Amino acid sequence: IVQGQDVLVRHYVFENLGPDKISFKFLYFASLHLDSHGAGNAVLYYPNSDALVHYRHGYAFCIGGTLPTAGYQCGNALHDASDGHLSGSPNSLDSQGCLVWDIDKLEGYQTREMTVFVTPGHRIEAALTALERARQTGHRMLFRQTLDWWVQFWGTDEPSDDGLYRRSLSVCRLLTDGETGAVIAAPEIDEHYTKCGGYGYCWPRDGVIVAYAMGRAGYHDFSARFYHWCLVAQAENGSWLQRYDAAGFLGPSWGHQIDETGSVLWGMWQHYLQTGDNGFLQNIWPALVRGADYLCDNIDPKTNLPAPSFDLWEERVGEHAYSAAAVAAGLKGAVITAARLGQSGAAVRWEQTIGTVEEGISDSLWSEERGYFLRTVRKKVSHDEYCGCINAGQEAGVTEDAKGYRGYFVQADDVVDASLLGLVYPYGILPPDDPRVKKTVAAIEARLTSPGVGGIKRYENDNYIGGNPWIITTLWLALYHIAAGNRDEAAYHLKWVQEHQTELGYLSEQVCRDSGIPNWVIPLTWSHAMYILTVVEMREKGWL
Known part of the structure; x- marks a missing residue:
């Protein structure tokens, strides 16, 4: 091409x-x-x-x-x-x-x-x-x-012996719409939705990680075009919804995910930190105000966490640790942006909400009994599951909407989930040496390492496409160890990913838990973006 x-x-x-x-x-x-x-x-x-x-x-x-x-x-x-x-x-x-x-x-x-x-x-x-x-x-x-x-695109500043790094830059560029800046998750492999909901769309969450990675690699024009697309895609209520086509029209959706809005606000601030472009801040300010107000309007006073929505895996409705981290980080970016633009008065409510959500993370999500953070509270369940929880003595509840439809939830979902790493990376809500974080990471490593083939699964008893280890979760753990200063652990997970690329240098979404062969979607922009970030972070530490 x-x-x-x-x-x-x-x-x-x-x-x-x-x-x-x-x-x-x-x-x-x-x-x-x-x-x-x-x-x-x-x-x-x-x-x-x-x-x-x-x-x-x-x-x-x-x-x-x-x-x-x-x-x-x-x-x-x-x-x-x-x-x-x-x-x-x-x-x-x-x-x-x-x-x-x-x-x-x-x-x-x-x-x-x-x-x-x-x-x-x-x-x-x-x-x-x-x-x-x-x-x-x-x-x-x-x-x-x-x-x-x-x-010319690759330049001369990338590691010359790392073809996967250059391939990752190329994948992110090729799967970005040259006119609109939208970043699709992957080339469509399931256009009739027989195995999944399709991948040929732009998820704001995925796009933010790709834009952040490309910005860290020095491709700031790439990031700027993506955030221009975000301005087009934003809903009137200030949110960014599940996924869109390249033109910014809402794609087929099965549920709102509040972390998408938080991640976009966080990503916009990161782009400014990378570029120092004051004109960019001026341009995004109206969208940022709507987005931050939307997040503040959707906090559950019972838990001090973002209101129920789908999690980042798009499988369960509840109030999630990853979503809380994205919302708090997004609001932090909005507060700092307001101060930079002399609009601090608009940010008073946003700053209060940050404190509320951080309090909710500590009070509602940390489980002293289990020794790690809960991935979700107030998780939506069926009536039968609700009854089973009540019979088992577990805390559960009932909701009722304005039309009288009843819903059911279980208070604590204690499945160990790799997305808990989002509390540290990229959102920085908790430091990597927080004792609670270290215990949570230990649980992730103990319970989510795939036996035999290695790599990190998404969560316990994952059954999507067989419950395989994922590239993004393995690199996510590497990025945590970089933040924690654990060079050997980070290098181990990076090497595992390098050993599980395809012959053409592509990274899949998953790796088969039995054969170790790259599996399911190939290539996945999120996987390649996480690889770029891992390499950049390790280079900045002098580890590569």
């Missing part, structure tokens, strides 16, 4: 490995569902360009090569492509199209080359023009332009 140009380059080299002359066919099939729609797609063959054009609404994709084709087919092309004989149908109200080339009389031990270009445009004419421009430029020059762009 050539940066700054509308072209995908696929260059092919056919090599005859034997002594005899051979002839064969090369087919290029495509079925494009443009704008995420299976209906309304169409495909045309353009003889003057010897190319297919797939189009729908305001999108067109042109596919053509450097050698003359021997045939084409629009519509129902997969079936006919299987026998190599295309019908020559010039148009179809279908998503499928295919081109075929005859590779004739390839001499023994010789090679022949050709390039296929895929060129997009908002109109068919633009896509066709891009194709002709790519043909004229040629794959060698386009490759040279691409390499030069990435060399």
Whole structure:
């Protein structure tokens, strides 16, 4: 993919490995569902360009090569492509199209080359023009332009022997919308939501970690574009909701997560600390005010914690330690921003709420009996679970909303969870040497280390995709140990991640607990961002 140009380059080299002359066919099939729609797609063959054009609404994709084709087919092309004989149908109200080339009389031990270009445009004419421009430029020059762009992007300040670091920078850049600044979690692997809720969206929480990592690595323009996108995506009530498309429109959602709003406010302040850009503070101030007021309006007076919402794993509703840390850190950033802009009067309530939430973390979440922080209190449960808790003598309760619908909760969820590390990193609500933190980390290491393969699981009895160790949680523990000054422990977890990258240098979401093979989503921007942060933090300590 050539940066700054509308072209995908696929260059092919056919090599005859034997002594005899051979002839064969090369087919290029495509079925494009443009704008995420299976209906309304169409495909045309353009003889003057010897190319297919797939189009729908305001999108067109042109596919053509450097050698003359021997045939084409629009519509129902997969079936006919299987026998190599295309019908020559010039148009179809279908998503499928295919081109075929005859590779004739390839001499023994010789090679022949050709390039296929895929060129997009908002109109068919633009896509066709891009194709002709790519043909004229040629794959060698386009490759040279691409390499030069990435060399300039990487610069010379990264560890030269760490290809995973450079790959991580590249992944974060490639999964960022060049126009809007939105950072998607991963290339979509489950567009029909058969195994999960889909990954091809921008979660503000994930985006903040990516922006923070890229800023720490020196890519401040990247972070600035992301926070510009945040201004577009913010809801009228001041919150940032679960996830959005790249344009900032709310994506399919199954529940609000209050930590997203807190993390955005924290991230905005971190961007200022990295850049000293006063104009940035002025620009975000109205959004920051709405966001901070929203957080203050959503504190549970019974616990002094943020009101019930989904946790960062998007699996349970309650009042969570990680959410509390994000909210307190976000409000701290807002208070300091207000002071910097001479608006301290607006921040009195925010500062009071910080104290309230910090008090809630200590009073409502610390369990002296268990010896670690609770991940959640007032966790929503079913009626049957509620009855079971009551029968077992556990503290539980009932809520009722304005419409009379009843809900049920259990007061304490004592499952050990790696997200408790968020109390220290990145939000800094508690110091790494706090005795309660050290006991919590010891519980995480003892209960969440995956037997055999190693790595850190999300939480006890996790059953998502088999309950595997995750890259982000393993690096999260490394980042805690960096903050605590534990060099050997941090290096151990960093090495584990390096040993579980793919052959191409990508980091997955998970690692199979049985085989140790990278598993599920590949690549995940959050994983790569955590790797960048771990490397940067260790370099700053002189450990790398």
